[in-house]
Amino acid sequence: MDASAINALAADLAEADHAVVFTGAGVSTASGIPDFRSEGGIWERFDQRDFHYRRFQAEPADFWADRLDLQEELYGNDEIAPNAAHEAIADLESTGHVDAVITQNVDGLHDEAGSERVIRLHGTASRASCQDCGERFAAEPVTARAADGELPPRCPACDGVLKPDTVLFGEPLPTGALQRARQHANDADVFLAIGSSLTVEPAASLPDVAQRGGATLAVVNLESTGASGRADYDVRADVTEALPALREALS
Numbered sequence: 001m002d003a004s005a006i007n008a009l010a011a012d013l014a015e016a017d018h019a020v021v022f023t024g025a026g027v028s029t030a031s032g033i034p035d036f037r038s039e040g041g042i043w044e045r046f047d048q049r050d051f052h053y054r055r056f057q058a059e060p061a062d063f064w065a066d067r068l069d070l071q072e073e074l075y076g077n078d079e080i081a082p083n084a085a086h087e088a089i090a091d092l093e094s095t096g097h098v099d100a101v102i103t104q105n106v107d108g109l110h111d112e113a114g115s116e117r118v119i120r121l122h123g124t125a126s127r128a129s130c131q132d133c134g135e136r137f138a139a140e141p142v143t144a145r146a147a148d149g150e151l152p153p154r155c156p157a158c159d160g161v162l163k164p165d166t167v168l169f170g171e172p173l174p175t176g177a178l179q180r181a182r183q184h185a186n187d188a189d190v191f192l193a194i195g196s197s198l199t200v201e202p203a204a205s206l207p208d209v210a211q212r213g214g215a216t217l218a219v220v221n222l223e224s225t226g227a228s229g230r231a232d233y234d235v236r237a238d239v240t241e242a243l244p245a246l247r248e249a250l251s
């Protein structure tokens with residue numbers, strides 16, 4: 001890992017009025033959650049089309065049956081917990097160095113680590129919502145009911161079909177979250193993209209929004225990303241080593 005880049009980035013963060021962290025799947029895989037898009041990833045073992053919004057609308061019972069299998073694959077491991085990167089990001093927020101965390105991850109691990117200002121671009125796996133009345137429920141009991149054969153699980157209040165509160169393929173991103181993410185990117189002095197290949201929207205364009213707004217762009221990822229060529233800092237490192245090192249450099 002490039003220690004001089006970490007130290008220089010720490011100095012920029014220390015001076016920033018508004019610093020924003022953006023996280024992708026690479027932050028979750030370090031906690032043992034399988035990767036989606038890489039070779040051997042989830043989408044080589046599951047058919048993306050089964051998790052499309054249109055499929056949920058047309059065949060909610062079959063959607064939920066496949067969803068249970070996917071959930072088991074993703075979160076079946078009881079050991080899943082925030083890793084050193086989640087913890088360092090939460091510490092950077094609590095010490096005033098980071099103002100918001102924008103994430104594409106739906107696993108709730110930023111919240112569990114103690115991050116408070118989290119913008120969830122792809123929703124959250126910890127809730128489900130009624131498609132008719134909008135009421136939201138904790139996902140765990142809903143999933144348990146589905147596993148017991150209630151397919152699809154329905155709203156106790158109005159009998160509407162429940163949907164996981166994650167953004168499905170073919171479903172638009174939550175507009176409020178996307179707007180807040182763009183605003184934070186635009187306002188940022190430092191935009192720190194972590195564990196994302198930055199190739200899929202909106203991950204691909206948020207670094208541009210930040211740079212056009214005058215931000216210093218830092219990328220931390222094991223491999224080259226869509227923004228590495230224009231980043232001010234392109235740190236190729238394990239996120240669970242780079243983020244604690246950044247926290248140390250600021251303490």
Ligand code: ZN
Nearest residue numbers: 130133155158
């Ligand atoms: Zn309802």
